[in-house]
Amino acid sequence: MEHTSTLEKALRGVAITCVILFFMFPIFWIVLMSFQTNETILRVPPSIIFDPTIQNYVALITGRLETSAGSLEINFMSNLWNSLFLSSASVAVGLILGVPAAYAFGRLKFRGSEDIAFTLLSFRFAPPLLVLLPLTIYFQQIGLADTYFGLIWVYQLIVLPLILWIVRGYFEDIPADIENAYRVAGHSWFSTFRKVALPLAMPGIAAAGLLAFIFAWNNFIFALVLASADKQPVTVGALAFVTASGIQYGQVAAGVVLSILPTLALALYAQRYLVEGLSLGAVKG
Amino acid sequence: MTESVLRLENIDKFYGPVGLGVHAVRDVSMEVEEGDIIALLGSSGCGKTSTLRMIAGFEETSRGKIHLAGREVQKLPPVRRHVAMAFEGYSLYPTVNVRDNIAFALKAARLPAAEVAAKVQEVAEMLEITDILDRSPNSLSGGQQQRASLARALIRDADLYLLDEPMGQLEPQLRTLLRGRIKFFIKERGMTAILVTHDQTEANALADKIAVMEEGVLQQYATPAEIKDRPANLFTGTFVGEPPMNVFPVTAAASGGRLSIALADGVVLDYAESDFAAEVRDRILTRGDVMIGVRPYAVHRSETGPTATIQANQWLGDQSHIAASFAGQTVVLVEHHRADVAIGEPISIRVDAHDLHVFDAETGMAISHGPELA
Numbered sequence: 227m228e229h230t231s232t233l234e235k236a237l238r239g240v241a242i243t244c245v246i247l248f249f250m251f252p253i254f255w256i257v258l259m260s261f262q263t264n265e266t267i268l269r270v271p272p273s274i275i276f277d278p279t280i281q282n283y284v285a286l287i288t289g290r291l292e293t294s295a296g297s298l299e300i301n302f303m304s305n306l307w308n309s310l311f312l313s314s315a316s317v318a319v320g321l322i323l324g325v326p327a328a329y330a331f332g333r334l335k336f337r338g339s340e341d342i343a344f345t346l347l348s349f350r351f352a353p354p355l356l357v358l359l360p361l362t363i364y365f366q367q368i369g370l371a372d373t374y375f376g377l378i379w380v381y382q383l384i385v386l387p388l389i390l391w392i393v394r395g396y397f398e399d400i401p402a403d404i405e406n407a408y409r410v411a412g413h414s415w416f417s418t419f420r421k422v423a424l425p426l427a428m429p430g431i432a433a434a435g436l437l438a439f440i441f442a443w444n445n446f447i448f449a450l451v452l453a454s455a456d457k458q459p460v461t462v463g464a465l466a467f468v469t470a471s472g473i474q475y476g477q478v479a480a481g482v483v484l485s486i487l488p489t490l491a492l493a494l495y496a497q498r499y500l501v502e503g504l505s506l507g508a509v510k511g
Numbered sequence: 512m513t514e515s516v517l518r519l520e521n522i523d524k525f526y527g528p529v530g531l532g533v534h535a536v537r538d539v540s541m542e543v544e545e546g547d548i549i550a551l552l553g554s555s556g557c558g559k560t561s562t563l564r565m566i567a568g569f570e571e572t573s574r575g576k577i578h579l580a581g582r583e584v585q586k587l588p589p590v591r592r593h594v595a596m597a598f599e600g601y602s603l604y605p606t607v608n609v610r611d612n613i614a615f616a617l618k619a620a621r622l623p624a625a626e627v628a629a630k631v632q633e634v635a636e637m638l639e640i641t642d643i644l645d646r647s648p649n650s651l652s653g654g655q656q657q658r659a660s661l662a663r664a665l666i667r668d669a670d671l672y673l674l675d676e677p678m679g680q681l682e683p684q685l686r687t688l689l690r691g692r693i694k695f696f697i698k699e700r701g702m703t704a705i706l707v708t709h710d711q712t713e714a715n716a717l718a719d720k721i722a723v724m725e726e727g728v729l730q731q732y733a734t735p736a737e738i739k740d741r742p743a744n745l746f747t748g749t750f751v752g753e754p755p756m757n758v759f760p761v762t763a764a765a766s767g768g769r770l771s772i773a774l775a776d777g778v779v780l781d782y783a784e785s786d787f788a789a790e791v792r793d794r795i796l797t798r799g800d801v802m803i804g805v806r807p808y809a810v811h812r813s814e815t816g817p818t819a820t821i822q823a824n825q826w827l828g829d830q831s832h833i834a835a836s837f838a839g840q841t842v843v844l845v846e847h848h849r850a851d852v853a854i855g856e857p858i859s860i861r862v863d864a865h866d867l868h869v870f871d872a873e874t875g876m877a878i879s880h881g882p883e884l885a
Contacts, residue, residue, distance in 0.1 A: 403602035406569050407660075409589040410596045411616040411667065425606060 305463030324389035332397035396430030522575030550714035809866035
């Protein structure tokens with residue numbers, strides 16, 4: 227352990243505080259904004275002293291937005307529900323498809339396995355806009371545009387490669403002979419997969435699932451193009467606050483706060499898995 | 512009448528495409544009788560573990576057939592082969608303790624709890640691991656994990672027990688003790704076992720028959736005594752035996768009822784023609800240039816004979832290992848008493864005809880062992 231003087235400790239503390247302030251400030255400001263009206267938000271110079279109001283949250287939750295130009299229907303809560311449903315369902319489908327595939331890529335060496343795995347990863351390279359136009363046309367032709375099913379399918383572009391590649395590394399880290407020991411004791415490969423490989427790779431699967439959830443939650447462009455108002459997630463729904471009578475900053479801020487709560491809660495809950503899962507070598511041979 | 516539990520028929524293993532990939536096991540055929548312990552002996556990369564894993568079903572058999580307990584199994588998955596295996600890398604289930612690791616298969620087979628507990632206790636006592644039964648595999652030393660892995664294999668009911676370097680991590684004292692116990696355990700229950708090892712002492716002590724492998728080829732498959740007395744080729748001769756066999760390239764010639772074997776540097780070993788059977792003599796003389804092998808304990812100091820100069824003399828507590836420069840190389844002698852010779856001292860060497868192993872210089876195949884044909 228290196229020796230640290232009091233001065234070093236103090237400097238380090240100051241540096242860490244600066245970094246935290248820098249990165250946390252936008253979030254802090256958003257939280258402040260969510261308790262203000264547009265008038266107090268837009269005054270110059272800005273001040274952190276104001277009369278807090280919960281009107282923004284009330285508007286979001288009741289679905290009625292009162293503006294100077296009149297009242298407006300907003301379906302923020304249904305957007306939130308859409309986000310939750312789309313992200314959960316996408317991750318569930320991604321896990322069901324991706325985990326067995328990751329096992330196959332990790333354990334079985336077959337002709338072309340590397341190519342297929344790489345192709346799946348390459349979905350992440352392509353900018354979404356590149357595929358969106360043809361995808362939109364196809365989806366309209368086969369009737370998948372503006373359906374949950376279609377959206378969940380497209381979300382696989384985001385979640386599947388992520389799950390596949392993280393979990394695959396996990397399966398590769400499990401010594402094959404642990405599975406062989408189980409197989410030779412009279413178990414099929416499927417029950418070996420279920421009883422040995424899956425539990426040992428669980429931290430990795432949890433981490434991959436969580437990351438995939440966050441990525442799916444934060445997706446904007448696919449839902450913007452492929453979903454109509456009643457199926458839009460919060461990321462797209464927030465656009466509704468850009469109204470004819472101006473941008474409703476207060477509601478935008480409250481919407482942001484509400485929409486980061488689920489992922490924040492999930493991340494805090496699964497923090498342990500996330501750290502464990504993303505640092506390799508958690509399985510000791 | 513014992514029947515064969517395992518029969519390997521011309522099996523090959525290629526890592527990569529058949530015919531192109533690394534040819535790890537080459538045309539191996541052997542039979543294992545019920546109740547026998549077989550040792551697959553060889554250096555690293557000789558194909559012994561690949562052979563074992565083909566029998567277990569973890570590696571595909573590239574060519575040939577494997578018959579196990581009357582069934583052709585080379586296409587079957589491990590689950591259907593009914594074998595038990597102890598792994599070199601232990602491969603204990605990391606999530607359960609040692610007791611549950613050992614009892615795993617018995618519990619899965621729904622044996623009564625009392626019976627499982629009794630069996631676990633018995634095998635744990637045999638392997639001296641009763642004190643670690645409740646510990647997690649990750650907290651154990653290599654030797655402890657190895658014994659737990661061995662226990663997990665031996666406790667099961669199987670047609671064949673495959674043990675991959677089962678004692679490699681154990682301390683020498685424990686190894687000697689457990690060798691005896693494991694052999695007794697296996698023999699008492701009439702189990703059939705194949706163990707892979709690179710330790711010839713282990714092979715000699717445990718096995719009824721030893722299969723010596725090198726470069727994927729089964730060099731010899733015989734009892735330990737036969738391998739020592741009648742090595743099939745130069746490799747087996749030099750690989751098995753400690754210290755290894757002395758080998759010299761020689762030229763043989765006959766004249767006046769004598770057979771003289773000329774080593775390098777003008778050293779000649781002289782024998783009566785009658786020391787060898789007529790066919791042996793003929794074979795040696797037609798070849799002319801051959802290799803001779805002599806076990807260290809068969810090289811004697813004597814009054815007369817070619818001279819050697821002592822290079823080293825080590826007393827190991829129960830035997831002396833003497834190295835001497837002889838015929839342009841080093842010859843090693845073993846004497847079962849403290850040898851009283853000093854470095855630099857000249858000695859005379861005698862090798863009796865019945866201790867001579869003669870090998871073909873080109874193929875390395877044995878021509879004769881003592882007076883008889885190989």
